[in-house]
Amino acid sequence: MKKVTYIEAITQALDEEMARDERVFLIGEDIGLYGGVFKATKGLMDKYGAERVIDSPISEVYIAGGSVGAAMVGMKPVPEIQFADFITPSMDQIIQQMAKLRYRTAGQWTCPVTMRVCCGADVGGGLYHSQINEQWFVSQPGLIVVMPATPYDAKGLLKAAIRGEDPVIYFEHKRLYRWIKEEIPEDDFTVPIGKAAVRKKGNDITIVSYGLMYHRAAEAVTALEKDGISAELIDMRTLLPWDRETIFESVKKTSRAVLVQESSKTGGVMGEVGAAIAEEIFDYLDAPVTRVCGIDVPAVPFAPPMEHFFLPNADKISRAVKKVLEY
Amino acid sequence: MPANTKSAGKTALAETGLSEQTLMGLYTNLLKTRLLDERFRKLFRQGRFAGTYFSAVGQEATTVGPTYGLRDDDIIAPSHREIGANVTKGVPIEIIAAQVYARGNSPDKGKSHPCHYGWRPKGVITPASTVAGQTIIGTGCAMAFRIQKKDNVVVAFFGEGSTARGGWHEALNYAGIYKLPIVYVCQNNLWAESVPATLAAGITDFADRAKAYGFPGVTIDGNDIVTVHKTAADAIAKARSGGGPTLIECKTYRWYGHSEIDPADYRAQEELEAWKKKDPVLRAEKLLTDLGLLTTEKREAMVEQISAEIDAAIDSVDKAPYSAPEEAYNDVYSAQFPVRRDEY
Numbered sequence: 001m002k003k004v005t006y007i008e009a010i011t012q013a014l015d016e017e018m019a020r021d022e023r024v025f026l027i028g029e030d031i032g033l034y035g036g037v038f039k040a041t042k043g044l045m046d047k048y049g050a051e052r053v054i055d056s057p058i059s060e061v062y063i064a065g066g067s068v069g070a071a072m073v074g075m076k077p078v079p080e081i082q083f084a085d086f087i088t089p090s091m092d093q094i095i096q097q098m099a100k101l102r103y104r105t106a107g108q109w110t111c112p113v114t115m116r117v118c119c120g121a122d123v124g125g126g127l128y129h130s131q132i133n134e135q136w137f138v139s140q141p142g143l144i145v146v147m148p149a150t151p152y153d154a155k156g157l158l159k160a161a162i163r164g165e166d167p168v169i170y171f172e173h174k175r176l177y178r179w180i181k182e183e184i185p186e187d188d189f190t191v192p193i194g195k196a197a198v199r200k201k202g203n204d205i206t207i208v209s210y211g212l213m214y215h216r217a218a219e220a221v222t223a224l225e226k227d228g229i230s231a232e233l234i235d236m237r238t239l240l241p242w243d244r245e246t247i248f249e250s251v252k253k254t255s256r257a258v259l260v261q262e263s264s265k266t267g268g269v270m271g272e273v274g275a276a277i278a279e280e281i282f283d284y285l286d287a288p289v290t291r292v293c294g295i296d297v298p299a300v301p302f303a304p305p306m307e308h309f310f311l312p313n314a315d316k317i318s319r320a321v322k323k324v325l326e327y
Numbered sequence: 328m329p330a331n332t333k334s335a336g337k338t339a340l341a342e343t344g345l346s347e348q349t350l351m352g353l354y355t356n357l358l359k360t361r362l363l364d365e366r367f368r369k370l371f372r373q374g375r376f377a378g379t380y381f382s383a384v385g386q387e388a389t390t391v392g393p394t395y396g397l398r399d400d401d402i403i404a405p406s407h408r409e410i411g412a413n414v415t416k417g418v419p420i421e422i423i424a425a426q427v428y429a430r431g432n433s434p435d436k437g438k439s440h441p442c443h444y445g446w447r448p449k450g451v452i453t454p455a456s457t458v459a460g461q462t463i464i465g466t467g468c469a470m471a472f473r474i475q476k477k478d479n480v481v482v483a484f485f486g487e488g489s490t491a492r493g494g495w496h497e498a499l500n501y502a503g504i505y506k507l508p509i510v511y512v513c514q515n516n517l518w519a520e521s522v523p524a525t526l527a528a529g530i531t532d533f534a535d536r537a538k539a540y541g542f543p544g545v546t547i548d549g550n551d552i553v554t555v556h557k558t559a560a561d562a563i564a565k566a567r568s569g570g571g572p573t574l575i576e577c578k579t580y581r582w583y584g585h586s587e588i589d590p591a592d593y594r595a596q597e598e599l600e601a602w603k604k605k606d607p608v609l610r611a612e613k614l615l616t617d618l619g620l621l622t623t624e625k626r627e628a629m630v631e632q633i634s635a636e637i638d639a640a641i642d643s644v645d646k647a648p649y650s651a652p653e654e655a656y657n658d659v660y661s662a663q664f665p666v667r668r669d670e671y
């Protein structure tokens with residue numbers, strides 16, 4: 001087993017899937033000659049050529065729509081959106097075409113596109129280089145939305161997405177690229193889409209999160225342990241369709257839940273998870289389900305004090321947990 | 328050219344078709360832009376401000392030329408590399424510096440990005456990072472000027488790479504249909520991040536695109552301030568008098584990386600060296616010297632004065648505080664809709 005970073009895990013997954021299946025190709029801005037602005041595709045153009053690692057013009061509409069077309073005639077496109085902030089031009093193609101293709105053609109055509117979207121704050125990227133906008137996609141059935149938090153999951157989920165038959169929006173967090181290192185198997189493996197991971201067992205409260213916030217939640221869990229609080233920690237991994245069983249089972253056991261997401265509270269993933277808990281297992285709850293989220297403003301502000309003010313962190317999560325336990 | 332005699336100077340001056348005052352004005356803005364830009368690069372490398380910095384060194388003429396002579400109530404729609412347009416439109420250096428440093432006294436109070444300059448008093452639209460976005464918005468401003476029956480104009484700036492976006496085409500198409508009072512300035516610096524212009528479009532002259540929208544497109548030497556200013560001034564006058572849009576493509580080059588964190592190792596050193604020889608600031612300097620408008624002493628005095636102005640601005644932003652973190656909650660809606668504040 002070798003230690004790899006989150007971004008190395010992504011590169012490995014792309015490399016191995018391209019070697020395994022000649023239908024797989026990449027398209028995106030600066031991904032070829034330059035190897036990607038974060039170097040996720042480094043070396044792949046040399047290895048697979050300019051027809052399978054395509055440097056695109058600044059054409060997010062085409063990056064998405066062209067991928068749909070290619071998928072329809074037998075390819076497995078893996079387009080990259082350089083910054084999640086710039087996915088908006090693609091929305092028409094993603095929402096109207098990609099997500100609905102199977103449904104509106106009664107399965108005559110399918111859309112196995114894996115769209116890699118580089119997202120997230122805590123990197124000093126500024127208002128238009130820090131957004132995390134998974135909430136725009138989780139309201140669209142027909143799409144699969146995943147967001148790995150660890151190198152193992154980054155690799156396993158990406159491989160599973162590419163091998164699948166459905167359109168996947170694969171969010172990768174730029175703060176995690178070089179921060180997180182982990183030993184992962186050298187043999188081929190995938191991580192099942194639709195399954196959450198219980199990262200730590202606990203009895204007093206369930207904390208659910210994903211992406212970078214999973215790590216902030218883990219920091220909180222460690223801190224809470226010192227105060228004698230035993231929290232169960234769940235990493236959702238797949239945000240649509242999400243793993244209701246694992247989360248419900250845990251909340252039934254602990255009777256309390258704190259849900260953590262990086263994006264603004266309103267209309268977010270945790271609003272859905274919280275509502276589902278309230279709707280389906282209300283009787284098991286001993287306290288209101290509580291969310292810790294990015295603040296409700298239009299985007300992550302740039303100046304460092306404001307950026308940190310925007311984001312959830314271990315302290316905010318710990319305080320929320322204690323409040324719920326005191327209820 | 329036997330330049331230093333006064334009469335020879337006069338003749339050549341007439342050849343430029345520009346007044347002494349205009350030429351000096353253009354040069355002052357070129358010099359100011361260059362000195363400020365180089366200073367920011369240095370300050371970023373010293374870690375004095377966060378984020379990154381998008382230098383426009385090497386392509387100053389493409390932003391100064393079209394902006395010089397605009398009225399305060401004309402709009403410019405810049406992108407991320409248009410420090411020269413801001414300087415020339417008259418945005419004070421302190422304001423530009425506060426933006427770069429993301430301080431609380433910046434026009435956006437530190438919310439957006441260091442290179443998203445924008446300042447309402449001088450009609451500078453703060454760019455959104457989605458490239459070409461401001462071109463589309465700028466076209467909307469021109470549409471409004473038409474409806475309001477005003478004679479204001481809009482000058483929209485963008486790189487050649489941005490012209491690949493669908494929205495860019497939609498805006499120009501609309502402007503062509505309604506003959507809007509707008510001038511589009513494409514700064515073709517040959518590179519969009521790491522992507523060469525040859526991979527941004529199947530044409531070499533981006534001005535050719537105007538044909539599809541029914542208005543003129545011209546390709547010019549973007550490093551020649553006289554040509555850029557005259558071409559743009561003519562197009563602006565035409566737009567102001569109801570003659571419709573023009574697309575001006577300025578061939579130019581950026582000397583440094585896409586931003587200061589990009590070593591630009593995707594391009595050949597020879598290409599850079601060749602373009603450095605076409606430095607638009609040195610070229611203007613030579614012209615003005617030949618015309619007898621500029622001497623070494625005069626230039627040095629100008630550099631000294633501008634540098635002092637820059638020093639003072641940097642000094643003041645160095646001392647200026649960031650906004651309080653709670654500023655993050657402000658300006659989401661008008662005051663009647665307060666934002667929910669979560670306490671944990």
Ligand SMILES: Cc1ncc(C[n+]2csc(CCOP(=O)(O)OP(=O)(O)O)c2C)c(N)n1
Binds near residue numbers: 058086408487489
């Ligand atoms: C819609 C969108 N896609 C991608 C990006 C990332 N990006 C920022 S600048 C840039 C290149 C722009 O090139 P060009 O328009 O030629 O301007 P230049 O940087 O050369 O001045 C890219 C790809 C973006 N800002 N917006």
